[in-house]
Amino acid sequence: MLARVQALQPLFRNNAEAARTERKVPSENIQALQDAGFFLALQPARWGGAEVDPQCFFQMQMAIAEACMSTAWASGIVAVHAFQLALMDPRAQEDVWGDDIHTRVSSSYAPMGKVEPVEGGFRFSGRWGWSSGCDHCTWVLLGGILPDGTYRTFLLPKSDYRIEDTWHSMGLQGTGSNDIVVEDAFVPDYRTHKQSDGFAGTNPGVSSDSAELYHMPWAQLFIRVVSTPAIGAARDALAQYCALVKGKASGDITKLAQDTGTQMRIARARNSIEEMSSVMLSNFDTMMETLRRGEKIEIDDRILYRFQASLVIEKSIEVVDSLFSSAGGSSVFVGSQIQQRFLDIHTARAHVANNPTSFARNLGATQLGAGNGDFFV
Structure with a gap:
């Protein structure tokens, strides 16, 4: 499935301007993702779904975001709802998927x-x-x-x-x-x-026979679906920056090798991107391993993971701001690819789930012995 999604990157890049102009994801992108199975990734097998592990799902979302963050953001949010619906009363699932498993x-x-x-x-x-x-x-x-x-x-x-x-x-x-x-x-x-069912794992659509995936706290998936696209977009911004800098140096790598400022920007950006991706994947690896052992994910871990997810956008802003600030005059013109990544990531910061303040306070307070104050973890 990941390979199928990665193969769609040229399509998403070609349609990026149409997405901006139409102010919605082009229908061609949606159909291509449906054909690739993306919207079924987190859907229960009984409803035609693939029941993939979350880390696999988010690798696909990052790949989409490298080509078009808007497509990754919207399609990822739509796709994650299959997971929440799987937690709900089976009658709700029948209402939505009974006639068409591709209902979004x-x-x-x-x-x-x-x-x-x-x-x-x-x-x-x-x-x-x-x-x-x-x-x-x-x-x-x-x-x-x-x-x-x-x-x-x-x-x-x-x-x-x-x-x-x-x-x-x-x-x-x-x-x-x-x-x-x-x-x-x-x-x-x-x-x-x-909300109490999503927090406590007492969801009416989940039983002891359900796949381990559906014993994952609902919030842990949703909080990542509105931050992970920024990782893919930041990765593409770095690629755009490298291309722009090489162009300014007329392809003479020796000029770049002597520019320590350029070297440090690239090194720090690459490290931050890999760090964010590794933390996210490691968190889901750990949670899925815990669930496969038949154990519950500790609330302290859930609070930490919640805070780490909220930091992704600010870390991505640091990356893209550093790159954009030295990308050269061409980056300020409408149609600049690195500028679009700059705008997309800054816009994502406006989502309430990407403001780390309250999540930092909750993590810090619980480490000092206070009770948990966030039930969307």
Whole structure:
């Protein structure tokens, strides 16, 4: 599957301008990823899925991001919803995949929903932003807080919401992260996912017979899907930088060899990129090994992994800023590839999951003996 996805990089590069212009991932990219099996990567086998390990999934997302971060961001978010749906009541899975295993779901997890409990479920209304890839989906997962203060994700079909075209952004222009509007829709109780189930591993769609993958805490996958694309984009920014510098030196490598500033930028960038990738892959290696032993992942580890995921964007910003600052005059013109990586990574920082402040405080506090204050870990 990874080889199939890597083979699509030229297509994604060729379609990058169309993604920016249309402000959404081109349908050709989506179809190519579906044909490659990407959207089935985390889907249960009983619904035609591949049940790949998370580290394999994120290697694919990084490969997509090297060619187009917008495609990686939106398609990765859409694909990870198959994992969350697998945690939900089997009736919800039947609603979505019963007629077509390729049915896609978008999301917006901010707790913007107005929730009114009624018999059999909830009346649900609200407006949510940043629903990446929503134009290619026919279902949506939306966040809301119940009157008792608990958080749930609500699953709705296209007939219960509308998309409003609001995505005019400085970067990640091709993600199509438009607004979702819901007006007094009924959501049956079985089409909701409790945050407490995702945290404690008491998900109604998971049993002792389920693959180890689905015993992974839900948050550990989602937090990585909005940071990992930056690693692939930073890797491509480094490649773009090297090409630009070689061009300025007229291909004379001896000129570059004498420039210690250039050497240090490249060395530090390469090290940071490999470090971020290695930490992410190692975390998932460790978690999957733990689950295969039939053990639970310790909360202290989950808190640490949460913080490490939140650092990826800031580390990627350091990389791309260092490279962009010395990439030369051509980098400032519209259409510059390294400029696009700069804009994309900085835009990703606006996502709440990529702000490390609260996650650093939680990690530090728990190391000093305080209780965990984050239930999305």
